[in-house]
Amino acid sequence: MSKIGFIGCGHMAKALIKGLKSNKSYELFGHDRNTKNLAWLEQEKIPFCSLKEICQESDILMICVKPKDMYDLCSEMRTYIGNELKIVSVAAGTTLENLKDALPGGKVYRAMPNIGAKHNLGITSIFSYEELNEIIEIFNYLGKAIVVEDEDKINLHTSLIGSAPAFYFEIINEFEHRLSELLPDDVSKRDITLLFLTSLISAIQNGENLEDLIQSIKSKGGTTEAGLNHLYEKDFINIFSEAIDAAKNRAADLSMD
Ligand SMILES: NC(=O)c1ccc[n+]([C@@H]2O[C@H](COP(=O)([O-])OP(=O)(O)OC[C@H]3O[C@@H](n4cnc5c(N)ncnc54)[C@H](OP(=O)(O)O)[C@@H]3O)[C@@H](O)[C@H]2O)c1
Structure with a gap:
């Protein structure tokens, strides 16, 4: 069973969590600073973790904060990141290179899903230099994953x-x-x-x-x-x-x- 942690549990993470909940091969966790989203995690019976715990316990981390919050979050996280952790950013615009600089050590991926993931009808573009199979499997469960060869294409997606x-x-x-x-x-x-x-x-x-x-x-x-x-x-x-x-x-x- 893979442990997937969500940092930032707003609109996008909620859609991903709702879509993934029915898959028993995933154990889901959440972390957020917003009390409304914490209440939602409790209502959905998704365990809450501290930032340190979610970084250290997850096999895959989905970072679902707004681009403006990305770099502050990364600087808080970076000491907790192990080499094997797969880190997926869904933030619009934030490039793989910037993510790698902000989070040295982890395996970094960009994914651009859409809100259809909530009903397993999402379409997600994925880009990374890392091995992609496990990440593709997650987003195929949420609908359809498209691997893009050129990172610039993610902006059109x-x-x-x-x-x-x-x-x-x-x-x-x-x-x-x-x-x-x-x-x-x-x-x-x-x-x-x-x-x-x-x-x-x-x-x-x-x-x-x-x-x-x-x-x-x-x-x-x-x-x-x-x-x-x-x-x-x-x-x-x-x-x-x-x-x-x-x-x-x-x-x-x-x-x-
Ligand atoms: N919405 C979509 O359809 C969609 C589609 C594709 C991609 N995306 C991407 O998904 C990302 C999230 O968008 P969203 O619409 O889900 O945003 P959102 O509803 O604002 O959710 C983001 C959550 O992250 C929390 N957060 C921010 N910084 C944090 C930190 N350092 N520690 C803990 N929690 C933190 C925010 O708390 P506060 O409320 O206190 O700031 C908020 O609860 C964006 O980067 C966006 O580009 C969204």
């Missing part, structure tokens, strides 16, 4: 897969706003949204070409064409792509902070 769920949630939010104009109070908006999104998933699950799917809804001079033309005129597709670049560039900036 951070944006396209880490941040982009929030972009889609914004669109769904507007969809639900507009649904309220349509539905009587006793019909659940969320049920309609789920049915709508599930129908989109079913369509793409069949492997149909996206252009064919668009053409199957759009007819010349029709309502769909009018809506799509508005999106094209307002450059929505480009704007969406630029939002992906903005998040990617921010990930690159964070590595230099």
